[in-house]
Amino acid sequence: MRMLTCEEVLANLSNYFDGECSAELRAQLEDHISKCRRCRVVFDSTGKMLKILVDVEPFEVPLVVSARLYSRLQKVLSEE
């Protein structure tokens, strides 16, 4: 199996996490990652970052913004 370069590995970061790579490419990526510290750090932390993005549910609707939305909708809907 040909060892991928770090650049090739990085170019496939998204494909890897989005499940858009073949079994062969996946194996090549994992092989490189197991041998290259830098790429391992980047992949490991990217995976963690992606999980955090979902878990923290960023950007709540401020209460006043939400209240104004419902009062506007009530007004508009009652006129329809």
Add this chain to the structure above:
Amino acid sequence: MTEASQGRKPEDAAEEDLRLIERVLGGDRQAFEALVRSHERRVFRVTLAVLGQVEDAEDAMQETFIKAYRHLKQFRRESRFTTWLTRIAVNEALQRRQSRKDYLPLDESSSAQQQKFPRRFEPWAADPENLYTKQELRELVEKAIRSLSGIYREALILCDVEGMSAKEAAEVLGVNVAALKSRLLRARLMMRDALSASLEQSRPLARRVVDTAAEVKNMMGMMVMRVARRQG
């Protein structure tokens, strides 16, 4: 996805949406309010991602729901309501952005913000989510997202927070898939670097190791005193 974290499976949430839509089309306005409740956060996040400012995002969110109500009959069940609504929200926000006087479309090739390579290579903590409360972590994430410029922010929110595929996100944003993918990769690299300072193993763990050493030293000191007292 938001539904999942609220304890509902996306399929269940989609079915509930369909039930509510039936009721709205039958003239039940309360049902529309319920529909808005379960989607307001997503719509706000999407309009905020495109526009970058709460005031603009608020206007776009209001228009999105008004349009959704007026066009609900045109909703075709082959796509999920979530996707349909997100598309309206993105369109609404993009229109507003284009009409904004201060809006400068970002030239990706000359952007100073573009980042092709990661910059930090320190490993992250084994469980970075344990280092902070959920609220603290959310604030760190929001700050990092705000530091991205529009085209990166919107790609990241649509794909990595709302769970759209690159193809879906490219379609709603009106860009080609290759461009979207390249923005998404950069957005992810920038986010990773931005969060690294807070989530790397070395910083928070080093602090904890120092604390632990101090605690042990303290404990040993107490133990020596107690033994000395008992023997004295």
